[in-house]
Amino acid sequence: MTTGIVFDVREFTIHDGPGIRTTVFLKGCPLACAWCHNPEGLDTAPQVMRSSTGDRMVGRRYEAAELAELLSRQASILASNEGGVTFSGGEPLAQARFVAEVIDLLPGVHIVLDTSGFGSKDAFVALAQRADLVYFDLKVMDPVAHRRWTGHDNAPILRNLARLADLRRPFVARVPLVPGVTDTSENLTAIAEVVASQPTLVRVELLPYNRAAGGKYAACGKTFLPGFDEDRAPNVDLRPFRRAGIEVRVA
Amino acid sequence: MNERIEGLRARTRDGHFRRYRQPNGPNLVAECDRERLSWPMRMARLTRRMCEAEHVVIELDELIVFTRTLAAVPPVYSARDFAALTGGRTLHEGGQINNVCADWGMALGQGLLGRRRVAIETRTRMASAGNAEAIEFLDAAIETIDAVLALAARYATEARRLGKDDVATVLERVPAEPPRTFHEALQALRLLHAVVWLSGHHHVGLGRLDQYLWPYLASDLEARRLDIAAAEELLAEFFIALNRDSDLYPGIQQGDNGQTVTLGGLTPDGRAAVNPLTWMALRVARDVGLIDPKINLRITGESELALLELATELTRKGLGFPQYANDDVVIPALAAHGYALEDARDYTVAACWEFIIPGRGMDVVNIGAVSFPAAADIAVREGLADGASFEVILARTRAEIQRQVHERAAPYERLLWAPAPYYSALMTGALEAGVDHGQGARYRNLGIHGAAAASGADALAAVRRHVFELADVDPAELLAALDADFVGHEALRQRLADESPRVGLNEPAADNLLRMLYDGLADACEAETLRSGAIVRPGTGSAMYYLWLARGRDGGPLAEPVVGPTADGRRRGDPFGANLAPTPGTHLRGPISVLQSYAKIDYGRICNGGPITLELSDSVFRDEESIRKVALLVRTFTRLGCQQLQLNALNAERLLDAKAHPENHRGLIVRVWGWSGYFCELAPEYQDHVISRHLHADV
Numbered sequence: 001m002t003t004g005i006v007f008d009v010r011e012f013t014i015h016d017g018p019g020i021r022t023t024v025f026l027k028g029c030p031l032a033c034a035w036c037h038n039p040e041g042l043d044t045a046p047q048v049m050r051s052s053t054g055d056r057m058v059g060r061r062y063e064a065a066e067l068a069e070l071l072s073r074q075a076s077i078l079a080s081n082e083g084g085v086t087f088s089g090g091e092p093l094a095q096a097r098f099v100a101e102v103i104d105l106l107p108g109v110h111i112v113l114d115t116s117g118f119g120s121k122d123a124f125v126a127l128a129q130r131a132d133l134v135y136f137d138l139k140v141m142d143p144v145a146h147r148r149w150t151g152h153d154n155a156p157i158l159r160n161l162a163r164l165a166d167l168r169r170p171f172v173a174r175v176p177l178v179p180g181v182t183d184t185s186e187n188l189t190a191i192a193e194v195v196a197s198q199p200t201l202v203r204v205e206l207l208p209y210n211r212a213a214g215g216k217y218a219a220c221g222k223t224f225l226p227g228f229d230e231d232r233a234p235n236v237d238l239r240p241f242r243r244a245g246i247e248v249r250v251a
Numbered sequence: 252m253n254e255r256i257e258g259l260r261a262r263t264r265d266g267h268f269r270r271y272r273q274p275n276g277p278n279l280v281a282e283c284d285r286e287r288l289s290w291p292m293r294m295a296r297l298t299r300r301m302c303e304a305e306h307v308v309i310e311l312d313e314l315i316v317f318t319r320t321l322a323a324v325p326p327v328y329s330a331r332d333f334a335a336l337t338g339g340r341t342l343h344e345g346g347q348i349n350n351v352c353a354d355w356g357m358a359l360g361q362g363l364l365g366r367r368r369v370a371i372e373t374r375t376r377m378a379s380a381g382n383a384e385a386i387e388f389l390d391a392a393i394e395t396i397d398a399v400l401a402l403a404a405r406y407a408t409e410a411r412r413l414g415k416d417d418v419a420t421v422l423e424r425v426p427a428e429p430p431r432t433f434h435e436a437l438q439a440l441r442l443l444h445a446v447v448w449l450s451g452h453h454h455v456g457l458g459r460l461d462q463y464l465w466p467y468l469a470s471d472l473e474a475r476r477l478d479i480a481a482a483e484e485l486l487a488e489f490f491i492a493l494n495r496d497s498d499l500y501p502g503i504q505q506g507d508n509g510q511t512v513t514l515g516g517l518t519p520d521g522r523a524a525v526n527p528l529t530w531m532a533l534r535v536a537r538d539v540g541l542i543d544p545k546i547n548l549r550i551t552g553e554s555e556l557a558l559l560e561l562a563t564e565l566t567r568k569g570l571g572f573p574q575y576a577n578d579d580v581v582i583p584a585l586a587a588h589g590y591a592l593e594d595a596r597d598y599t600v601a602a603c604w605e606f607i608i609p610g611r612g613m614d615v616v617n618i619g620a621v622s623f624p625a626a627a628d629i630a631v632r633e634g635l636a637d638g639a640s641f642e643v644i645l646a647r648t649r650a651e652i653q654r655q656v657h658e659r660a661a662p663y664e665r666l667l668w669a670p671a672p673y674y675s676a677l678m679t680g681a682l683e684a685g686v687d688h689g690q691g692a693r694y695r696n697l698g699i700h701g702a703a704a705a706s707g708a709d710a711l712a713a714v715r716r717h718v719f720e721l722a723d724v725d726p727a728e729l730l731a732a733l734d735a736d737f738v739g740h741e742a743l744r745q746r747l748a749d750e751s752p753r754v755g756l757n758e759p760a761a762d763n764l765l766r767m768l769y770d771g772l773a774d775a776c777e778a779e780t781l782r783s784g785a786i787v788r789p790g791t792g793s794a795m796y797y798l799w800l801a802r803g804r805d806g807g808p809l810a811e812p813v814v815g816p817t818a819d820g821r822r823r824g825d826p827f828g829a830n831l832a833p834t835p836g837t838h839l840r841g842p843i844s845v846l847q848s849y850a851k852i853d854y855g856r857i858c859n860g861g862p863i864t865l866e867l868s869d870s871v872f873r874d875e876e877s878i879r880k881v882a883l884l885v886r887t888f889t890r891l892g893c894q895q896l897q898l899n900a901l902n903a904e905r906l907l908d909a910k911a912h913p914e915n916h917r918g919l920i921v922r923v924w925g926w927s928g929y930f931c932e933l934a935p936e937y938q939d940h941v942i943s944r945h946l947h948a949d950v
Contacts (some may be wrong), residue, residue: 012839012842012871013841014876014880015877016882019879020843020884020887022840057749073757073847074757077843077891078843080890081883081884082881232950239511
């Protein structure tokens, strides 16, 4: 039986897909985005979070069947409320075998895969084809800038994005609007160009940067070093998407 | 809201109407003693003198009038005489009937002159039967009716003098005669209700307002005397007026005044009762945005989602209401406890959450609490000390629950209500039978809170897991840790707290114990036989007991046992969850599992009410799509077979800021336990608890 590490299971995550959903947050992410607001999801290993209300162990190892059993106890409620289960993170692709096994144990449950797209072809295909809907993050189109802000090249991400057409998987492109990093007109125009050619695109969602992003770093024993101007309001520009005839909304 | 309504609302909130308050009210004891009046006649005299002493206040932009000018309700006996009169008897909350609901529809429909004719007819009958007690009651009731009619006449005269002919015309008709219009009905209700307060009663509910007022609105709309906007304006004015005297109404904290309204549900003959006024009342309450009236919404698994969406908009505003009651569960439970089916279908919600019957109920719904944590703690400590099995610990828990129920119920064998001639005139059948509501009401049962059940179940679950199943905790060490309030036993405390089943996570190992506690409470209540024939209704509320049972009560007596540290790793003094809520500090996944945990209670046996209490971050109410999802969550609550639900939208940052800078947050409303109050008017410890509840909500 495959096991995986989960840092949270959260119910009524109403912004993580259609209907009433429960989101599984998988621990561990290969990227290191400067604006990450879930620092406890970065490392794979369980860790202690310290706060004024005491220490809390974050990250728990589940067997696939154990997690599936927990989720299946509410599957009918989620289904009757137009919802289902979302796998998010961290990065679900980093624990693809585990996630695939859990999904296979949840027949009939509506699945959203919330991913950065950064992972192997096998991992991506395995999870995307099991998902009913993919939430696909797109951050920076320029490969150099992408490397600078996330630690990795974006080529694997774009290759996985292109696979959604063959997989015939509908997807929502999600763009974090980080001041001066992702919210420039050039970057938003480039994103619009890439997604406009994707036949299974449902819409684009823009997520304006939230100053609370740094809130959990201290509890994780980390320092938040954004490297961009947090005080500047993000440039919420819908025009590049509208010009390309793409449905866009601010989430 | 138009300018007129905005103005009335602003003047109400800034205390403008308090300028009319009189420094002194009538003094009654000397007069009553001199005339050697009986108790019923003294109570009638009280209503009469209060009505006579009221100054008439009409502001030029008012369409519905009455402003209370007498702050205090005087006694009718000297303290010594009152003690002699009531010695050896149990007076519930001062002895005046309270926390009930009049038969407002009947009272409006007959008009006070109609009620007076009924009293006269019964009096004639009682005179020929020689029933002196009934004659005295009816004379007292007639005196109060005449007093209200005289007060209305003074208002009418003053309105005429001021040139407010529309107001004068209404008051020349009502409350004497049955209203012909929605405006007349609201004006009549305003006066009839206000005089109940003036007579010294408290927690004066308004009941099923959308049912008894709809015929008046419907005929206005049909005859085109009124359009929707004008009707909403009148209702808004009425709602705002209910907030004028909140500072005078007694309760544990300001806001705890029981001015509840119950909307929706079923008609007594079982048809769907939602009508256009149900929707209108929700819209108006949303737009007015004040704490009164507090709204309860009766729903079922088949309720229209759009209605739940509208209701969710009120929750989004942070009003702390509506509170939802599930008719699919409540009505069968009441019917199973001896309430006639048509009465069960006609239930309304009392000041907090208890289900009562308008006009026919005189239930004392809050005789006290059973402390589940104390019951479990006594059983656990005895069991660990003498090496008992877990089954024996459970049996002792149940025995302790039964002991507590009996201790709370026994004094109510000697219950004594003060005569209530005026309130009785508004009740079903009191004038017809010639018997005061306190003695003659159809339903005179008792209700008890089964409080802090999650913590009781958590403690038992921790003991079962660690002492009996894993055997990784030594009974002697656990006893020593409890005696030391876990000082020096932190590792053990964390294991008990973090590695045990907990209520709120849909874990059978904890939820089955939750169910066992309430079954034990239901058994104990069923075993309680009172000479009066009353039953004891078990409930799931906590009122202030979620703090008192953990810390004792400041400035007041407490009959219930206070518990120290408990086996779920809870330290001495840490509060319990309010009503049906997991123990604070439980790391919850969210509302679905909480609802699933609480769905396991057998609500067919637990009929006194008490809501599942969920705090949702205000970020989940961001847009229409989110509102719809919250409405789906409410529907899920009904479909899981839960009984009652209280939803709060909270923003911890705003609460913290309000505590630091109250001047910027005067309008901030929060649900406290059974009612909503202004956050800045709560005592600091309650403010802190509301804040910590949200910090722990993790939703």
